[in-house]
Amino acid sequence: MPTTLIENGDVIAYVDGAHAVLRDAQVVYDGDRIVFVGHGYDGAVDQRVDAHGKLVIPGLINHHMAFGIHMQMYRLDRARANFFNSGLGFGIQSEKAYHGGGPRPEDWRASAAFAMTSALRSGTTTFLMVPNYGSHPYRGRVGTDQDLIDVTAASGLRAYLSLPHMSGTARGKEDGTLEWVRLDAAGWEGLDHAVDFARTHNGTADDRIRTFLFPYQADNCSVELLRATKDAARELGCLLKIHTAQYWLDFVEMIRRTSKTPIQYLADADFLGPEVCVAHAIFTQRHPWLPYPKDDDTDTRLLVESGASVAHCPVVYARTGFVLHSLSHYVRAGIPVSLGTDTSPHDMFMEMRTAALLNKLTEADATAGTAREIFDAATIGGARALLREDLGRLEAGAKADIVLVDVDRDHLAPVAAVDPIQALVYCARGKDVDRVIVDGVTRVRGGEVIDGDLDALFADAEIFNQRLRASVANSVHQGQPVTEYYGTAFPAWKE
């Protein structure tokens, strides 16, 4: 592999355990590894990249990314009051929309490729998948495992993949109520399948693809299943992720069922640990919208003591009226916090900005949600959650996952001249990304994906969308056409 020197740009270097701004500096990588960050490199070089006017940053880690052009977007303004705006009970998606003549396997492949391409173009180099592809505990099977691996390998991205499992589900009933049902056999079967998938595919695509286990939701996993999953992960040596305390509703359900908060439930099941990422940990006892004793902030303490990380996806929750209290609180307590886009669009810059602004609002404190805390979350926070010391940073020995952002633009230049990180967090957008290098391979140049057929990708994604919309249009839920839940801002003009 040739040795490449990136020069003439400002570099966010990793020095003494933290990011630092290095003006007019150099980054050298050889194969998949960075070999030098600093000034005055005097080794042999095969090719040079002029980064004048660009900011050189570590590739961003999207630690919670779903595929698909998500239907959430169409129901934003009509959330269903009876489910407290939660995504729970969206059995209407699984049982009706996804299978009522909905997208076909090849459409799911297209939607995954679309999501990965848009993530890549906006500076993501590593993503951890929120599975809505392959085998899913309430969506059934969409696409094949091999499809998922093939699409991911072709994307060039670094990825953590999993097939989720759980021993129950929250089901929206026709009468408008929501019920949690136990499905133990499905949980055990799902765990077997997930372990098979994890064992078979870990380390593929030159080790760009790694696998993890994902008991999908704490409120839908029995203690026995959690314990068995933890053991299986230990045996495989892999990471764990789980959805916890996402909504007001699952917090209340866990109190009702177990008299424990969702975090306490996981702690008592001996599930938490440094290899575990908790998504999204919004409704802990500390949340001001819960009339629950705040006492000594036990939920935070349990997370800290366990070493578990929290995945934060501010945009997707803000859309339905929920907000974490707060990223800064977790960071300052010592909990690794990562950022994720969850649903589309997969623009980590939008995610960073939203995280920062919401954090200042929730804490009623402009010094909370600092650009430093937020940029750390999108880089080394994600790396800590993945237990990787070679990602999310530009230093010798780290993986050559490198992004060049064009800061020579009117909305960035004045701020970037003083503080490039504040410019990125408060002003930048995915479209400002100029070049993306993953594992030493340049995948995006001049803002465009190399070797990618974007027109074909858009066309395939549109077919996916059409089939998804058509299946929604044919569905009825609680006596109403499902389209009632997927309205448009203005009616179409009928001539």
Ligand SMILES: [Zn+2]
């Ligand atoms: Zn999620």
